[in-house]
Amino acid sequence: MIILQAQxxxxxxxxxxxxxxxxxxxxxxxxxxxVGVNGAGKSTLLRIIAEIDPPDQGQIVMNKGITLGYLAQNxxxxxxxxxxxxxxxxxxxxxxMAQQLKDIELxxxxxxxxxxxxxxxxxxxxxxxxxxxxxxxxxxxxxxNGFQFPEETYQMSVASLSGGERSRLALAKILLQxxxxxxxxxxxxxxxxxxxxxxENYLQGYPGALLTVSHDQYFLDHVTKEIYALxxxxxxxxxxxxxxYLEQAAAELKHAEKEYEMQQTEIKKLQTxxxxxxxxxxxxxxAQARQKQLDKMVRLEKPKNAEQSAHFRFEIxxxxxxxxxxxxxLAVGYDEVMSRPITFDVRKQQRVAIIGANGxxxxxxxKTLLGEIPALxxxxxxxxxxxxxxxxxxxxxxxxxxxxxxxxxxxxxLLPEQQIRNVLGSFLFRGDDVQKVVHQLSGGEKARLLLTxxxxxxxxxxxxxxxxxxxxxxxxxxxxxxxxxxxxxxIFVSHDRYFINSLxxxxxxxxxxxxxxxxxNYDFYLEKRAETSTTESPxxxxxISDNQAAxxxxxxxxKEIRKVKRAVESAEKQLNELGAENDRIQLAMTQPExxxxxxxxxxxxAELEKNEQQQEEVEALWLQASxxxxxxx
Amino acid sequence: xxxxxxxxxxxxxxxxxxxxxxxDEAVALLKKIDYAxxxxxxxxxxxxxxxxxxxxQQIRGAVxxxxxxxxxxxxxxxxxxPQAKAAEEAxxxxxxxxxxxxxxxxxxxxxxxAVATPPMMAKVGRxxxxxxxxxxxxxxxxxxxxxxxxxxxxxxxAGQVTYRVDKAGLIHAPIGKISFDDAKLLENFKAFNxxxxxxxxxxxxxxxxxxxxxxxxxGPGLPVDTNTL
Numbered sequence: 001m002i003i004l005q006a007q008x009x010x011x012x013x014x015x016x017x018x019x020x021x022x023x024x025x026x027x028x029x030x031x032x033x034x035v036g037v038n039g040a041g042k043s044t045l046l047r048i049i050a051e052i053d054p055p056d057q058g059q060i061v062m063n064k065g066i067t068l069g070y071l072a073q074n075x076x077x078x079x080x081x082x083x084x085x086x087x088x089x090x091x092x093x094x095x096x097m098a099q100q101l102k103d104i105e106l107x108x109x110x111x112x113x114x115x116x117x118x119x120x121x122x123x124x125x126x127x128x129x130x131x132x133x134x135x136x137x138x139x140x141x142x143x144x145n146g147f148q149f150p151e152e153t154y155q156m157s158v159a160s161l162s163g164g165e166r167s168r169l170a171l172a173k174i175l176l177q178x179x180x181x182x183x184x185x186x187x188x189x190x191x192x193x194x195x196x197x198x199x200e201n202y203l204q205g206y207p208g209a210l211l212t213v214s215h216d217q218y219f220l221d222h223v224t225k226e227i228y229a230l231x232x233x234x235x236x237x238x239x240x241x242x243x244x245y246l247e248q249a250a251a252e253l254k255h256a257e258k259e260y261e262m263q264q265t266e267i268k269k270l271q272t273x274x275x276x277x278x279x280x281x282x283x284x285x286x287a288q289a290r291q292k293q294l295d296k297m298v299r300l301e302k303p304k305n306a307e308q309s310a311h312f313r314f315e316i317x318x319x320x321x322x323x324x325x326x327x328x329x330l331a332v333g334y335d336e337v338m339s340r341p342i343t344f345d346v347r348k349q350q351r352v353a354i355i356g357a358n359g360x361x362x363x364x365x366x367k368t369l370l371g372e373i374p375a376l377x378x379x380x381x382x383x384x385x386x387x388x389x390x391x392x393x394x395x396x397x398x399x400x401x402x403x404x405x406x407x408x409x410x411x412x413x414l415l416p417e418q419q420i421r422n423v424l425g426s427f428l429f430r431g432d433d434v435q436k437v438v439h440q441l442s443g444g445e446k447a448r449l450l451l452t453x454x455x456x457x458x459x460x461x462x463x464x465x466x467x468x469x470x471x472x473x474x475x476x477x478x479x480x481x482x483x484x485x486x487x488x489x490x491i492f493v494s495h496d497r498y499f500i501n502s503l504x505x506x507x508x509x510x511x512x513x514x515x516x517x518x519x520x521n522y523d524f525y526l527e528k529r530a531e532t533s534t535t536e537s538p539x540x541x542x543x544i545s546d547n548q549a550a551x552x553x554x555x556x557x558x559k560e561i562r563k564v565k566r567a568v569e570s571a572e573k574q575l576n577e578l579g580a581e582n583d584r585i586q587l588a589m590t591q592p593e594x595x596x597x598x599x600x601x602x603x604x605x606a607e608l609e610k611n612e613q614q615q616e617e618v619e620a621l622w623l624q625a626s627x628x629x630x631x632x633x
Numbered sequence: 634x635x636x637x638x639x640x641x642x643x644x645x646x647x648x649x650x651x652x653x654x655x656x657d658e659a660v661a662l663l664k665k666i667d668y669a670x671x672x673x674x675x676x677x678x679x680x681x682x683x684x685x686x687x688x689x690q691q692i693r694g695a696v697x698x699x700x701x702x703x704x705x706x707x708x709x710x711x712x713x714x715p716q717a718k719a720a721e722e723a724x725x726x727x728x729x730x731x732x733x734x735x736x737x738x739x740x741x742x743x744x745x746x747a748v749a750t751p752p753m754m755a756k757v758g759r760x761x762x763x764x765x766x767x768x769x770x771x772x773x774x775x776x777x778x779x780x781x782x783x784x785x786x787x788x789x790x791a792g793q794v795t796y797r798v799d800k801a802g803l804i805h806a807p808i809g810k811i812s813f814d815d816a817k818l819l820e821n822f823k824a825f826n827x828x829x830x831x832x833x834x835x836x837x838x839x840x841x842x843x844x845x846x847x848x849x850x851x852g853p854g855l856p857v858d859t860n861t862l
Contacts (some may be wrong), residue, residue, distance in 0.1 A: 098761075105755040112751035112780050118773040123752070125772055126691065135767025 002140050003028050003066050004049070004181055011044055013440075016432070018044060022058070022235040024228055026074050026181055030209040031243060033220045036230035038428075038444025038472045042213045043073060043185050045230065049211070050183050069179030073186040073213075073443050073470070074435075084154035086169065089142045090176045094133045100124055113233050114415075126129055139175060146198040147172045148357060155392070162356040163394060164190040175202065184212040186443065188219050189469040191392075192495050194405040215444075217242055217473050220499065256303035263300050264569050270294050312451070313424045315484045316460040321384035322348050324461055324489045325369070330378035332368045333618045339365075342515040344508050350560060351483070353522070354506035360510050362493045363393065366465055369491075372412035389459030393466035393493075395446045397453070398441035404429050404449055407438060412456060417487060427452045443470035451479065460488035468496045488568065497522060519552050556631065563627045571622035578615045582608065640668045645853045650667040655861040657848045660818050664811060666852060670701070673811040673850035675818055677857075679804040679829055680843040689836050692804065693797035695775040700817040701792030703810035708789045709733065711749035711757050715781050720748070723786035732842070735761060745767075746793075748777045748785045794825065804829065807835065811849050822847075823862045 004026040011018040026032065036042050049060060050070035059469050062068070073530055080088050088095065104121045111117055132139070145152070145170045158169065161426040165189040174182065200222045203210060214220050220227070220242035227238045238245040242466040270290045277283035278291070324346045331340035338361035346352050350361065355360050361370060369380060370390055382388075390397075411421050424434050427448045432458045441449065447470040463481075468476050481504055483490055494500050500507070501522040509516045518525040528548075546620065585608045594600045637645070644666040654662065660675075667673050681689040709727040710720035711734070720728045726744060727733060732758050747764060749771040750756045750822040755765075757771060766772045771777040775795045779785050796806045826845075833841050846854040 102755070103760060105758045108751035108754050118751065121778070122773045125770065126693070126774075129765055129770070134761050134770075137764075138763065156820065218779070437676075 001028050003063045005061045006216055009055045010575050012056050015046040019233045026209050028209055031225040032211045033224035034213045034225045039442050040230045041061045042230055046183055046185050066183045067179040069177050071174045077166050079158040082155050082157055086158050091136045094136055096130045104337055109542045112553050124217050143172045143176055147361040148195055157546045162359045180208045182208055182210045186213055188214055188216045190355045196265040260300045305512040312455055313454050313482050316488045317458045320386050322461050323383040324348055328378055330380055332364045333376055337513055339510050340514050344517055350505055352580050354493045354504045354508045356510035363465055386461050387459045389462045391454055391464040391467050397439050403435050403437055405434040462490050464492040468499050515518050561632050564625055571618055574618050582611055648853050651859045653856045656857055659855045659857045660815050663849050667811050667849050669693045671849050674807045674808050674851050678846045679826050682839050682843050683802050683837045685798050691706050692833045695793050695795045698792045698821040699786045699824050700821050702807050706746055706789050708745040708746045708786050709744045710782050711753040712782055716750045720782040725786045747771050748790045752778055759855040826859050
């Protein structure tokens with residue numbers, strides 16, 4: 001049964017179309033994923049469906065009596081209540097009923113045979129039971145437990161929780177409300193991996209319909225059974241999960257390309273015939289007929305390939321020393337210690353992932369390192385020449401009133417507008433996009449703007465807190481690539497399993513007992529943790545096994561290779577530049593005005609010799625690096 | 634769909650498809666095709682054209698079957714003073730007040746029916762979280778919240794069956810054991826049927842009893858024509 005329909009819905013921003021003629025159907029028990037690149041209008045569409053914003057055209061039709069629950073991205077609960085009391089607010093009606101039952105029970109002591117009282121009691125008790133009145137408290141506990149809120153947190157005030165915890169609590173609350181249609185905008189942001197698995201299982205058994213936006217492919221594959229793809233202002237429907245959708249979309253594109261090519265061949269053939277035969281009297285009739293055929297033909301549009309995703313790189317201006325960061329027995333927290341002792345070292349060009357459950361103090365650790373809050377105990381020290389660039393998960397560093405262009409330009413006032421626009425362009429802010437005000441931007445667009453800012457700073461150590469939140473899958477891959485090629489050092493917090501796996505060279509797992517180091521990527525971490533959990537909990541630093549030693553050796557070798565490769569590339573680039581410069585000087589020397597001027601000629605000759613000498617030096621370096629690279633590979 | 638077992642398939646072969654059986658015929662056939670290794674329960678299922686979402690169309694209550702259900706029910710009674718004494722005399726398995734409440738809170742649940750006097754409900758209400766989900770909360774309409782505890786205990790002991798219509802408009806109830814005589818089973822069936830007929834809500838539309846099916850534990854269902862009772 002269809003319980004909600006979006007009919008011919010459109011949304012415009014001024015003259016610009018965000019989407020148009022969008023149709024969407026929600027069946028009862030549907031499991032729908034809404035996908036699209038950042039800024040395609042997914043969140044806007046969800047808000048229209050949830051009837052928070054009105055559509056510019058079209059309408060939303062919903063069955064009578066259907067309840068709808070909407071959880072916006074980045075929304076956390078804001079309440080002065082305790083965790084448990086906040087969850088209880090979902091069941092206010094049941095609580096009232098329980099009170100009424102109690103009242104009648106008390107009245108029954110004095111009037112045990114009052115028939116109307118007994119009848120009332122009976123009706124109330126039946127309704128109470130039908131609405132799960134006897135077990136709602138168990139339900140609250142189940143859900144809170146699933147979201148990693150153990151019983152000792154029930155009496156904590158919501159306001160004292162971390163950002164991630166508040167988001168999880170908001171999600172827990174909406175799940176308890178059990179609306180007929182559950183609309184979730186990026187529910188997987190801020191969730192740690194354990195909670196994510198729990199949520200996937202819970203949503204699979206959810207009694208109502210589900211409509212969700214997510215950039216987590218794993219999550220979409222597990223939870224959804226149909227996909228709506230928002231692309232180029234249109235919404236398209238696909239059956240199956242996200243992987244099925246990718247296959248279908250690729251097949252569709254291939255088919256469209258084939259059709260287009262066939263039509264182009266046909267057009268060419270007809271056109272050639274017309275051109276050849278139109279002017280000849282004996283064949284002109286036939287040519288005219290073909291011309292008519294051509295005119296009538298409905299021309300297919302050239303199918304466009306996958307939509308653009310951002311493309312960028314992080315550069316550095318100067319290199320750090322070999323030691324980048326030394327953390328020893330550090331204790332972090334605001335008033336009380338959240339985790340201790342944290343000990344780890346970060347070396348130049350290492351990529352370190354910090355993981356751990358929500359609320360354990362990952363963001364607090366980063367804030368401590370950045371000097372925003374004082375360390376409660378222990379020490380940390382940054383190495384020489386360290387220049388830190390910071391990416392904040394809350395996107396608090398952006399001024400909501402500034403435009404995209406001004407956000408960047410104000411920080412680099414000496415650069416010409418064109419250069420700023422070029423950089424913004426590589427982060428997919430094109431044309432009028434740069435005039436958008438920050439508060440109009442989608443979550444993904446804000447993330448891209450922050451990355452632009454970070455890329456412009458050219459810092460040699462990047463500290464990133466949940467950089468993949470809000471980014472669509474393509475942008476995430478590009479970020480991954482940019483960070484993999486980054487010549488500086490990277491320290492990041494993430495809950496994205498794929499992202500950690502492809503980037504991390506070292507994993508620092510933080511829990512209440514402090515830090516545990518794993519010298520490998522996420523798979524390696526899981527493997528080692530599975531091993532240690534069967535024996536005993538890992539100590540401060542893992543004893544290095546043979547396997548691990550081989551792994552570290554391999555990692556170091558890869559690092560060495562990358563380093564030498566960069567040296568070779570840089571030498572080649574320099575050689576090219578010097579060669580071009582030589583050509584220019586030689587050309588200048590042949591000019592008649594120089595030939596007649598002895599002084600000018602002598603200057604140029606000196607410059608040429610200096611250049612050639614430099615060329616020889618660079619060539620020697622290049623040769624050495626190439627040989628080294630060969631021996632390494 | 635899960636596959637049926639050999640014995641069930643064998644039993645099903647003896648049931649004529651699309652046939653509505655007369656009541657006595659159905660009972661006889663049930664006994665013939667029963668294959669359970671214990672004394673199977675005979676159950677009846679009604680499909681009624683009522684809308685259970687409407688408060689005035691919720692059918693529920695209790696009925697004492699003339700020949701019992703063949704199952705001994707363990708009854709506990711929450712009562713004080715003369716009612717407690719009466720309950721003990723009537724044969725209640727456990728009678729108590731605060732002590733019984735505490736015992737249940739400690740995890741004891743070895744009983745089938747709980748009866749309470751109205752004044753005791755203030756205490757029993759606290760057990761909602763324990764008794765409610767198991768369907769053991771005393772309720773006035775099923776006769777388990779009453780001052781007349783003697784009758785309540787006797788009724789339960791004599792084979793009282795509680796029934797209620799579910800979300801889909803179905804009622805399921807046991808009416809005896811397969812070891813009963815045909816006549817006794819039919820008598821129980823008739824008594825239960827009359828109660829269901831009497832419970833017809835005024836707001837119910839059209840054909841009230843859409844279908845009635847008789848079955849035994851593990852056995853196939855036999856459609857029955859209740860007019861033959």
